[in-house]
Amino acid sequence: MHPVIRLVNRNLTISLNKGFLIWQIVFPLIYIFVAGFAYTALIHSVPFGNKSLDYPAFIASGMIGFNIMNSTLISGIIIWNDRRHGMFEQILVGPFTRSHYILSNIYTIGIVGLISAALITAVGYPLFFKSVEFNFYTIPLVVFASVTGSILFGSIASIISTRLQSSEGFNVVINTAFLFFAFVSTAFYPAQGAPEPLSTAFYLNPLTYLVDVVRAGMFGNFSTFVGIEMIVLVVVALILFTISTKLLSKLEI
Amino acid sequence: MPCIVTNSLSKSYGSIVAVDGIDLSVNSGKIFGFLGPNGAGKTTTIKLLTTLIAPTSGTINILGMDAIRRPLDVRKKIGVVLQQPSYEPTLSVEKSLEKYGMMWNVERKTRKDRVEELLSAFDLEEIRKIKNDDLSIGQRRRVQVAREFMHDMELLFLDEPTVGLDPSARRGLLDFIKKKVKEGLTIFFTTHILNEAEYLCDEVAIINKGKIIAIDTPNELKNKFGREKTIKIRIPETKKDVQGLLIDVKDYEIDFNSGTNITIRSNDSEEVLLKILQILTANNISIENLSVMPTTLEEIFLTVVKNSNASSN
Numbered sequence: 044m045h046p047v048i049r050l051v052n053r054n055l056t057i058s059l060n061k062g063f064l065i066w067q068i069v070f071p072l073i074y075i076f077v078a079g080f081a082y083t084a085l086i087h088s089v090p091f092g093n094k095s096l097d098y099p100a101f102i103a104s105g106m107i108g109f110n111i112m113n114s115t116l117i118s119g120i121i122i123w124n125d126r127r128h129g130m131f132e133q134i135l136v137g138p139f140t141r142s143h144y145i146l147s148n149i150y151t152i153g154i155v156g157l158i159s160a161a162l163i164t165a166v167g168y169p170l171f172f173k174s175v176e177f178n179f180y181t182i183p184l185v186v187f188a189s190v191t192g193s194i195l196f197g198s199i200a201s202i203i204s205t206r207l208q209s210s211e212g213f214n215v216v217i218n219t220a221f222l223f224f225a226f227v228s229t230a231f232y233p234a235q236g237a238p239e240p241l242s243t244a245f246y247l248n249p250l251t252y253l254v255d256v257v258r259a260g261m262f263g264n265f266s267t268f269v270g271i272e273m274i275v276l277v278v279v280a281l282i283l284f285t286i287s288t289k290l291l292s293k294l295e296i
Numbered sequence: 297m298p299c300i301v302t303n304s305l306s307k308s309y310g311s312i313v314a315v316d317g318i319d320l321s322v323n324s325g326k327i328f329g330f331l332g333p334n335g336a337g338k339t340t341t342i343k344l345l346t347t348l349i350a351p352t353s354g355t356i357n358i359l360g361m362d363a364i365r366r367p368l369d370v371r372k373k374i375g376v377v378l379q380q381p382s383y384e385p386t387l388s389v390e391k392s393l394e395k396y397g398m399m400w401n402v403e404r405k406t407r408k409d410r411v412e413e414l415l416s417a418f419d420l421e422e423i424r425k426i427k428n429d430d431l432s433i434g435q436r437r438r439v440q441v442a443r444e445f446m447h448d449m450e451l452l453f454l455d456e457p458t459v460g461l462d463p464s465a466r467r468g469l470l471d472f473i474k475k476k477v478k479e480g481l482t483i484f485f486t487t488h489i490l491n492e493a494e495y496l497c498d499e500v501a502i503i504n505k506g507k508i509i510a511i512d513t514p515n516e517l518k519n520k521f522g523r524e525k526t527i528k529i530r531i532p533e534t535k536k537d538v539q540g541l542l543i544d545v546k547d548y549e550i551d552f553n554s555g556t557n558i559t560i561r562s563n564d565s566e567e568v569l570l571k572i573l574q575i576l577t578a579n580n581i582s583i584e585n586l587s588v589m590p591t592t593l594e595e596i597f598l599t600v601v602k603n604s605n606a607s608s609n
Contacts, residue, residue: 044401049398049399049401050399052395052398053395053398053399056387056391056395057384057386057387057395060386124385128381128382128383128384128385129378129380129381129382129383130382130383130384132348132378132380132382133376133378133382134399135348136346136347136348136371136374136376136378137371137376137399137400138368138371138372138399138400138401139368139371139399140368296343296348296349
């Protein structure tokens, strides 16, 4: 078995505990069902391209992107725990290189991102099935969003975990960053109608692009703008991945 | 045949020289003890030999391979128990052994057998279902050492493996190590507990301030540096006048706690003993007990390090 696959196996075993899985499902469900239905009285429909989505369908699809981002916390947690509990050094005196370690983290978050997206799609499907327009690019777009989003946000979590020395600092910074990403995005509400500079800030946030790609796939609304968003996502993900790889490569032992 | 060879191996951190041009040659199938005071360069040397860090200069050959050019090939053939704890907090003892075997690509059936063997050998059966996070420091250390035997290797580096272990667990580990060496494993071993090194090691190197200051078998080191012997003579009665009789004799101490006890500490202890015996016999003083204390590796270690510090100062 390839060393990277063995490390991915190990990463999944140590990360996918009951608590994490419950968090990954219950937390988005609260948003989808509680917020989704509570706000329906206030937000009857949300304009999306040339369509109009009901709010539960809008937020359920947004939660897929949100969950992909949330699941990438795993990357930072793995690196942080490995450093804290001595496993980083132990792995590096074993039959692995730093590249194996870095790649295994990326594959792990990619897999967790895909599983998260699949879980929320399955759970949220009753809410948005009326609006879904399956076509030949639905699945490729959702998979693209899962993988690119995982690499992008996983790299952010990795960068934070390599730069901070205390677990408290790590938790504060990562939660603040992800809180910003979550709520200054179109995951929960549309950018249209939001006051400036908030609506502009939405488009400085990669989660907005991620969610737009997921919705374009699910609701059949692929446009040139979504294509540009996909290119931006890939470029930003590559830049952040390069930075996180360099930082991990230079991490002192 | 040597399985570790280093030439002029050095490692500096800025102006601090942690390892200063060491030359080592460790033979296969032996236990090599690497001793030194805190901060002497033991752990840095292990990190260099296990390819965890790169040297500033010098060469490292491990199991016939250039460790600087082929670090991954070297790591595939060695095992390492580092000084600092390493564990998977969320996994149980048996799961962490099993997963470690998987990480080393050990096939499933072999993994299963080895888990059972190691749980028994390291007395971990009772805690096999307990998560590593909930173990005591000593238990965690036992798991960490046991885990390393999940995979095949030709050379094992043990950096203070018995830290935190109780005496019986420590003896159990040392005996397990001896058994593995009989089966062909080579061990590079660092410890602060010199009794362990004496019990275990075929050859010993002492490092101080980044330099090797002595290297030989424990017995040869004793022969070289252990000329000073301690001899104890016990006289049952308290005879305060003995002190007066021995006034011309040097290198001895006397105390009168429950009888008369004479302790000789000298490089020429046999001569001193002879003089004292002659005086006691001439004065009809009978001896209850006479004992020679063997020189320990600890005494050698302290002497060698003290000499090294004195000469460098």
